[in-house]
Amino acid sequence: MSELITEHCNLLEQWKENNQFYQDRDDILNDFHTELSRLQSSNIVTFRQEINKVTTLLCTNIINLNELILTFFLDYFIQLLKQWRELTYFHDSNDSDTFENLSIILKCYSHDLMNELLVQEFIQCLITIARIGKDMFTNRNIPVITRMLNAYTDIESSNRHYFMQVSQFDDSILKCLCTPYTVEVFDQFKLSVKSEERTPTEDFVFDGLFGHVSLMNREKLQEQALDLRKYLLASISDLLDTFEISYNEWSESAVKILTDLTTLFLYSVQLTIVNDICQDVQQHICDTAIRILVIPTYRSMKLNNNCLQYIYMGTSNDKTLDHLQSQKLTSTMFNIANLFKNEGEIQFNVYRILAAIMIEEDIKRLDGTGAIAKVFLDQLTEIKDRSGWEVRVRNLLTSLKILLQHDQIRDEIHTQNGVSLFIYCATMTKYDTLIRQRALENLLIMSFNEKVHLDLKENTTFMTYIKSISEDSTESDLQRAAQSLLWMLTKDETSKESIDNKTPKMTYDIMISYSHKDKDLCFQLYDRLQKDNFRVWIDRDQMHGTPLESMSNAIENSEFVFLCMSDAYKQSGYCKMEAYYALERQCCIIPLVMKSQYKPDGWLGIVVTGRMRIDFPKYGFEDAYNKLMIEIDRHRKERKKESHPHHHDIPVTIKPSDNTPFKEDKVIEKIVFQAKSDHCLPSNIEQWTVDDVQQFLIKQQFENFLPICSRMNGTRLVQLYQMCMKNSPVMFQSLNNQLAMTNIEKKKSMIEIVEYLQFLDDLKPFVPISREKTEVIGSRSTLCVLI
Numbered sequence: 001m002s003e004l005i006t007e008h009c010n011l012l013e014q015w016k017e018n019n020q021f022y023q024d025r026d027d028i029l030n031d032f033h034t035e036l037s038r039l040q041s042s043n044i045v046t047f048r049q050e051i052n053k054v055t056t057l058l059c060t061n062i063i064n065l066n067e068l069i070l071t072f073f074l075d076y077f078i079q080l081l082k083q084w085r086e087l088t089y090f091h092d093s094n095d096s097d098t099f100e101n102l103s104i105i106l107k108c109y110s111h112d113l114m115n116e117l118l119v120q121e122f123i124q125c126l127i128t129i130a131r132i133g134k135d136m137f138t139n140r141n142i143p144v145i146t147r148m149l150n151a152y153t154d155i156e157s158s159n160r161h162y163f164m165q166v167s168q169f170d171d172s173i174l175k176c177l178c179t180p181y182t183v184e185v186f187d188q189f190k191l192s193v194k195s196e197e198r199t200p201t202e203d204f205v206f207d208g209l210f211g212h213v214s215l216m217n218r219e220k221l222q223e224q225a226l227d228l229r230k231y232l233l234a235s236i237s238d239l240l241d242t243f244e245i246s247y248n249e250w251s252e253s254a255v256k257i258l259t260d261l262t263t264l265f266l267y268s269v270q271l272t273i274v275n276d277i278c279q280d281v282q283q284h285i286c287d288t289a290i291r292i293l294v295i296p297t298y299r300s301m302k303l304n305n306n307c308l309q310y311i312y313m314g315t316s317n318d319k320t321l322d323h324l325q326s327q328k329l330t331s332t333m334f335n336i337a338n339l340f341k342n343e344g345e346i347q348f349n350v351y352r353i354l355a356a357i358m359i360e361e362d363i364k365r366l367d368g369t370g371a372i373a374k375v376f377l378d379q380l381t382e383i384k385d386r387s388g389w390e391v392r393v394r395n396l397l398t399s400l401k402i403l404l405q406h407d408q409i410r411d412e413i414h415t416q417n418g419v420s421l422f423i424y425c426a427t428m429t430k431y432d433t434l435i436r437q438r439a440l441e442n443l444l445i446m447s448f449n450e451k452v453h454l455d456l457k458e459n460t461t462f463m464t465y466i467k468s469i470s471e472d473s474t475e476s477d478l479q480r481a482a483q484s485l486l487w488m489l490t491k492d493e494t495s496k497e498s499i500d501n502k503t504p505k506m507t508y509d510i511m512i513s514y515s516h517k518d519k520d521l522c523f524q525l526y527d528r529l530q531k532d533n534f535r536v537w538i539d540r541d542q543m544h545g546t547p548l549e550s551m552s553n554a555i556e557n558s559e560f561v562f563l564c565m566s567d568a569y570k571q572s573g574y575c576k577m578e579a580y581y582a583l584e585r586q587c588c589i590i591p592l593v594m595k596s597q598y599k600p601d602g603w604l605g606i607v608v609t610g611r612m613r614i615d616f617p618k619y620g621f622e623d624a625y626n627k628l629m630i631e632i633d634r635h636r637k638e639r640k641k642e643s644h645p646h647h648h649d650i651p652v653t654i655k656p657s658d659n660t661p662f663k664e665d666k667v668i669e670k671i672v673f674q675a676k677s678d679h680c681l682p683s684n685i686e687q688w689t690v691d692d693v694q695q696f697l698i699k700q701q702f703e704n705f706l707p708i709c710s711r712m713n714g715t716r717l718v719q720l721y722q723m724c725m726k727n728s729p730v731m732f733q734s735l736n737n738q739l740a741m742t743n744i745e746k747k748k749s750m751i752e753i754v755e756y757l758q759f760l761d762d763l764k765p766f767v768p769i770s771r772e773k774t775e776v777i778g779s780r781s782t783l784c785v786l787i
Contacts, residue, residue, distance in 0.1 A: 081121050308350060419455065560588050
């Protein structure tokens with residue numbers, strides 16, 4: 001025993017009792033260094049006792065340590081660390097206690113903590129823990145490793161205020177997490193969730209290892225995300241299952257660990273990855289999250305929000321989205337919104353999920369489409385100028401893009417001035433390319449509303465901007481969005497020109513309109529059609545940088561247009577633009593189902609109504625392809641019978657004989673309609689006869705409607721009115737198509753837009769109010785397709 005050390009330690013004890021800390025006494029520290037150095041070389045047993053006594057007092061910050069004593073302590077700590085790593089057990093409790101004391105001291109001195117020899121030795125310790133597993137995880141000195149690890153994390157993340165640069169500790173920490181024993185720690189944790197106290201092993205895993213990973217460099221973490229998911233996502237799922245069953249018994253510390261873990265996997269490791277091997281697990285997590293959210297008594301608002309974020313992230317994966325939609329969760333989500341009606345963030349996430357999972361029928365049953373639009377627009381207004389919120393802005397615009405497929409919500413967004421927000425996001429150079437692209441894509445969908453179309457066209461500043469982007473941008477996706485919107489706003493074609501300008505000879509047999517998400521099946525179909533000698537136009541590069549003229553020319557010069565239908569197709573403004581243009585050009589449209597059990601609704605359902613659909617998932621590729629060939633053959637034979645138009649030879653087995661006899665067209669006499677001066681219309685339109693309808697059309701000078709409506713009575717005329725009010729642009733096109741087919745004299749005539757709108761206005765007073773109210777919901781603009 002050193003009397004000098006004992007004397008100084010007694011003095012330090014007195015200072016400690018008197019709360020006299022942070023004293024400057026280099027003389028005492030120098031004496032400690034001299035005596036400890038002497039004992040280390042002469043009497044190792046006494047040295048261990050004395051250094052334990054000294055460090056026990058110095059770790060309480062009684063004296064500000066100088067460089068001399070710190071260097072001595074650092075060298076000895078490295079020695080102990082190596083001894084611990086090599087499983088050379090400490091000789092007595094003095095070594096173990098000193099190991100603890102020195103870790104406390106060095107934690108306060110970052111310069112010494114980052115000593116290269118110490119860092120490398122600590123990394124080797126972590127590698128050893130990962131290699132050996134349980135014996136190291138449960139070692140009595142594991143709290144020292146946890147303390148050191150937290151200290152390094154604090155240093156490299158500026159006290160956890162910022163994400164770290166790539167750290168030299170990253171690989172060894174990830175190795176510790178991706179070991180079989182880490183899964184056992186999760187299992188043990190499930191058995192101890194009632195306790196407020198955490199075991200040293202739990203602290204090492206959940207506080208130390210996961211604490212570092214939560215602040216790890218994002219790119220580095222993404223490189224390792226698959227491994228972390230492979231080893232630990234199932235354990236996260238099991239924890240959520242346990243919480244769902246016994247949430248009332250969980251301690252606050254256990255709830256915090258679960259919340260931190262779900263946050264880490266939500267924002268850092270990510271829940272959903274396309275073609276993920278953990279598909280079943282992530283779907284199970286979504287199901288469990290829903291059950292947790294409907295628990296009447298909830299423990300953690302942050303955890304509840306994480307559960308919603310998990311579900312929302314799940315919607316970005318096609319398979320998980322299909323799973324969620326099959327659960328018919330719309331009413332459940334609204335119940336959750338009501339349960340947390342005072343929590344803005346939760347409300348917002350509920351509506352984001354609804355945006356992804358709702359179908360057209362869900363939207364029609366809603367009373368509050370305006371409320372949904374308001375939640376998103378208010379959120380966008382609130383954060384659009386906040387620095388660091390770009391990811392949320394991008395996600396908001398993506399959710400709005402999905403919602404805009406529903407005309408009711410699209411029109412609500414227009415009413416609530418959403419267009420100006422989209423223009424702001426599209427034109428602000430502070431935003432990245434993807435945000436501006438999403439905003440332009442949303443404006444493209446909005447432009448199908450007549451008023452929005454005209455407002456955008458009259459906004460000269462905005463028109464100049466998108467013209468500049470469409471011509472000069474080097475970002476292909478952004479350029480495509482600008483080109484598409486510019487094309488929609490400036491194309492000056494009408495249905496009449498569509499009919500007049502059709503060329504007698506087509507450049508292509510088939511144009512394939514598809515969403516890039518369905519590219520695998522579409523490309524397979526394209527390759528097969530090419531093999532069978534069809535001339536096919538398809539954009540294999542998502543139209544990146546492709547002029548819109550290429551698309552429009554392909555539609556104008558194709559005998560058939562295939563619409564490859566799926567949720568992704570319906571949500572795409574580009575696909576809607578192609579489908580409507582094909583309808584405007586009176587193309588022969590054949591709808592193809594791309595996703596299992598998909599049923600088109602909304603605008604897409606209207607476009608394909610009455611058309612034979614070829615369901616590839618239902619029949620399998622070969623059988624569906626054969627059905628498609630039969631459908632092509634049927635259309636071609638029908639056209640031959642009707643008017644003998646010039647058309648291309650049919651490839652392979654379905655090619656008809658060139659000697660197939662044609663029947664002469666039957667001569668149809670022109671029907672002459674005459675006005676009756678003494679005719680009076682009944683006040684109730686449903687009592688109108690066929691003659692009453694004809695007289696109404698003659699007196700109102702709707703001559704072009706006579707060939708179409710000549711056999712309708714009043715009830716049928718009301719039904720026509722209702723169809724026009726519900727889907728105005730499509731009905732406008734359909735009426736012109738029918739007029740063209742009933743044109744006996746072969747002279748070019750069509751219903752003009754003004755005539756069509758006047759027809760609806762003149763008929764409106766005769767339509768019963770009850771009928772009008774029930775059918776006009778969701779009416780579409782006529783000009784949105786034609787201009």
